[in-house]
Amino acid sequence: MNPQRWRTFSRIVALVWVVNVIGLAALAFAFTRGAFGDLTFSAAKAPAATASATLQLLPTQTATRTPLPTPSPSLTPSPSPLPASPTAVQDTQTPTPTPSLAPTPAPRVIGHSVEGRPLQVFTFGNGPLKRLMVFGIHGGSEWNTVALADELIAHLSQHPELIPPENTLDVLRVVNPDGLARGRGPESRGNAHSVDLNRNWHTANWAEQWPLEGCWTGYPLNGGDGPGSEPEVIWLRRFIVAEKPEAIISYHSAALGILPGGITPYSRSVSLAEALAAVSDYPYPPIKTGCEYTGQFADWSALQGIAAVDLELTDHEQTDFDQNLLLLAAFLAWRK
Numbered sequence: 001m002n003p004q005r006w007r008t009f010s011r012i013v014a015l016v017w018v019v020n021v022i023g024l025a026a027l028a029f030a031f032t033r034g035a036f037g038d039l040t041f042s043a044a045k046a047p048a049a050t051a052s053a054t055l056q057l058l059p060t061q062t063a064t065r066t067p068l069p070t071p072s073p074s075l076t077p078s079p080s081p082l083p084a085s086p087t088a089v090q091d092t093q094t095p096t097p098t099p100s101l102a103p104t105p106a107p108r109v110i111g112h113s114v115e116g117r118p119l120q121v122f123t124f125g126n127g128p129l130k131r132l133m134v135f136g137i138h139g140g141s142e143w144n145t146v147a148l149a150d151e152l153i154a155h156l157s158q159h160p161e162l163i164p165p166e167n168t169l170d171v172l173r174v175v176n177p178d179g180l181a182r183g184r185g186p187e188s189r190g191n192a193h194s195v196d197l198n199r200n201w202h203t204a205n206w207a208e209q210w211p212l213e214g215c216w217t218g219y220p221l222n223g224g225d226g227p228g229s230e231p232e233v234i235w236l237r238r239f240i241v242a243e244k245p246e247a248i249i250s251y252h253s254a255a256l257g258i259l260p261g262g263i264t265p266y267s268r269s270v271s272l273a274e275a276l277a278a279v280s281d282y283p284y285p286p287i288k289t290g291c292e293y294t295g296q297f298a299d300w301s302a303l304q305g306i307a308a309v310d311l312e313l314t315d316h317e318q319t320d321f322d323q324n325l326l327l328l329a330a331f332l333a334w335r336k
């Protein structure tokens with residue numbers, strides 16, 4: 001290449017560079033003015049991805065997306081009135097929602113079992129009328145009540161509107177986690193001391209042993225060294241005394257129906273039992289087997305002025321979810 005042609009070539013190259021630089025500058029200006037829409041604007045202005053940028057980019061997802069949870073007193077685990085343990089709640093013991101669903105509220109740990117497992121309470125709503133649902137007091141032998149608790153916790157996490165503004169609902173997922181961890185056989189009914197946690201309460205008829213006629217006899221259990229001897233019962237009693245629920249359902253399985261609390265059935269417990277029977281197929285009055293119920297949780301609750309019922313699911317397998325969703329509405333609507 002002779003010098004003349006080399007100079008011409010160099011000028012052409014320089015001109016191309018100038019045009020490129022001007023073009024890039026124009027593009028950069030357009031980007032910063034949003035000429036290419038929210039995508040480039042957000043990307044340029046907010047290199048760290050933000051929720052709003054993501055929602056702008058994915059309008060089809062925003063249409064079906066559950067609103068992000070805003071912290072509210074009812075969903076924020078409040079400090080327990082009881083000495084909460086530093087033990088972290090194990091993920092395996094909380095219901096696992098599908099990733100696209102709203103998160104389950106974090107449970108309060110209100111105490112621990114003999115073997116140190118947490119007693120977890122999930123709270124929904126923030127109204128003055130308090131209700132408590134208790135599951136799994138008979139451990140693994142009534143595991144389907146805990147399965148029902150998990151279904152209700154997951155459902156209420158997705159549908160907080162099911163709790164009327166005047167209500168607060170506490171859900172104690174399992175009273176007897178040690179029994180639940182032992183399996184589903186008859187040996188899983190008592191706690192780690194072989195105590196029946198439904199018969200370890202301060203009532204006029206507490207007994208270490210009771211007549212076996214008509215009662216569950218699948219495995220030797222006792223009522224404890226005395227009423228309230230077991231840590232699970234101590235923690236639950238303290239929780240109830242502190243929270244003062246007006247009404248309690250304690251879930252069992254299976255088949256006997258709805259049993260009102262009170263050694264002589266307490267009038268408020270009877271009223272609650274009738275309200276629940278009106279929306280369900282559970283037998284009321286309950287089926288009588290001749291069993292003498294000593295030191296019972298629901299009977300102690302009645303002594304505190306709380307409307308309390310034992311509710312027996314249909315069998316040892318099903319959760320009766322749909323029926324218990326109706327029952328939940330009646331439970332929340334019941335007035336003493």
Ligand SMILES: [Zn+2]
Pocket residue numbers: 137138142251252253
């Ligand atoms: Zn039971």
